[in-house]
Amino acid sequence: MADLHIQINRDKGGIAGQIASELRESIRGGRLTPGTRLPATRDLATDLQVSRGVVVEAYEQxxxxxFLVSRVGVGTQVTPKAPARPAARQKVAPRPTPARPNAPVCAPFYGHRPTSPDLSHFPRERWLAAVRHVLTTVPSEALDYGDPGGVPELREELAGYLRRVRAADVRPENLIIVGGVAQGLSLVLHVLSRQRPLRLAVEDPTSHRQVPLLRRAGAHLVPVPVDEEGLDVRRLSGDAVLVTPAHQYPTGVVLSPPRRAALMEWAYAGNRAILEDDYDAEFRFDRDPVGCLQGLAPDRVILSGSVSKAMAPGLRLGWVAAPPDLAEAVRRARGELDLGSPVIEQYALAHFLRTGGYDKHLRRMRREYRRRRDALVRALAEELPEIRVKGIDAGLHVYLELPDGWDELRTTRAAQELGLSTEPVAPMRDSPGSAAVVVGFARLPAHKAFEAVRGLKVSMSGQNVD
Known part of the structure; x- marks a missing residue:
């Protein structure tokens, strides 16, 4: 049963017609391929927060x-006669220009983070079944040195998944399998900065862990403020920009439609590149799905993603979707670096995607993470209403703006002693801002939320002094 990317305008009316139109265009455009099984009407209605009858009407139309066929015991599927996908557009990759001085660097650290998933829910049995399937079916030759860009089966499955769920405009040949978003960004920046230093605009605040990685890859960083609508495009400068439009870290804001349009104009006007980190796109709770930027401008946007949040960071499986010329350059760079990712895991992920295991796991984890987020937000509202909670529509963390007089480091230490995964925001900023901390909820059981927040309230009760 597949996850779907469907956008509806509730102010416009005719919801059933909108759903039918979105599905129709997805089939015509090749994002939904022949034979794809659609979600049950009840599941899709829950995802879209509409009545089941509305989805039934759209399917029947x-x-x-x-466009669809429906059979008892089989469900609803895309008809085998669905149109072929359109050809990809061919554009030249952006050229880098001279750099400016760097900002201060923050050292990374390792281990459990506010963005870490609950690894106790890793689908061990289904993943084991996928690995067993691979070991009993793939030919021996498949275990030899292969394409450094990744095994064709995985790129095919991922391309279909990204078209279907993220509204991406991507073909298998434009995908490179990498060891996570970090390696993907490193490879892309390495290629873009080969001729001359690259001035890369980054969000402010941003994760301090990626700053050394970006600089080591050859980028000179240009911080750009983030506000309630996301990256402030009016203040952009540089040759390229790294952005997290689906759910910004740490603030949790989503890049607004006007900012998305302005970002596209900025990229095309100066022949610039947009590096899109599809961060937290899998876990949305209170808002309609937001498609990736790459689907709007596949010739300008380089999309990076991974299974680190959806499954486990330790799998070290991710991808880069890039324009054809740049994709080939990144593939060559991957070959020069380490000859590619482990093939058994790639084949296993391809099987997991093809059989619906990945979609099923994501649905299960969305429900669980939403329950944990709701418990934490309720506890904060009741016990510490003076804290402003933001960024809760998606992702695995909340952004807490602290009351006047509260110290970030003391708050962080108190929260960590209570078992809350917490980080201060100040080290992530280039410019000053309000005191805030990030708290992860993925590993906080719902029944423990009030206990943890009450403990924090007691710890911080005397801290309203500067």
């Missing part, structure tokens, strides 16, 4: 038009 597309069955009548011949």
């Amino acid at each position: 597309l069955v009548a038009e011949g």
Whole structure:
């Protein structure tokens, strides 16, 4: 059963017609391939927060038009006669220009983070079944040195998944399998900065862990403020920009539609590149799905993603989707670096995607993470209403703006002693800002939320002094 990217305008009316139109265009455009099984009407209605009858009406309309087929015991599927996907657009990759001085560097650290998933929910049995399937079916030759860009089966499955769920405009040949977003960004920046230093705009605040990585890859960083609408495009400068439009870290804001349009104009006007980290796109709770920027401008946007949040960081499986010329350069760079990712894990992920295991796991974890987020937000509202909670629509963390007089470091230490995964925001800033901390909820059981927040309230009760 597949996850779907469907956008609806509730102010416009005709919700059933909008759903039918979105599905129809996804089939025509090749994002939904022949034979793809659609979610049950009840599941899709829950995802979209509409009545089941609305989804039933949309499905029935597309069955009548011949786009879908529905059979008892099988469910609803895309008809085998669905149109072929359109050809990808061909554009030249952006050229870098001279750099400016760097900002101060923050050292990374390792281990559990506010963005870490609950690894106790890793789908061990299904993943084991996928690995067993691979070991009993793939030919021996598949275990030899292969394409450094990744095994074709995984790139095919990922391309279909990204078109279907993230509204991406990507083909298998434009995908490179990498060891996570970090390696993907390193490779892309290495390629872009080969001829001359690259001035890379980054969000302010941003994760301090990636700063050394970006600089080591050859980028000179240019901080750009983030506000309630996301990256302030009016203050952009540089040859390229790294952005997290689906759910910014640490603030949790989503890049607004006007800012998305302005960012596209900025990229095309100066022949610039947009590096899109599809951060936290898998876990949304209180808002409609937001498609990736790459689907709007596949010739300007380089999309990076991974299974680190959806499954486990330790798998070290990710991808880069880039324009054709740049994709080939990144593939060559991957070959020069380490000859590619482990093939058994790649084949296993391809099987996991193809059989619906990945979609099923994500649905399960969305429900669980939403329950944990709701418990934490309720506890904060009741016990510490003076804290402003932000960035809760998606992701695995909340952004807490602290009351006047509260110290970030003391708050962080108190929260960590209570078992809360917490980080101060000040080290992530280039410019001064309000005191804030980030708290992860993925590993906080719902029944423990009030206990932890009450403990924090007691610890901080005397801290309203400068």
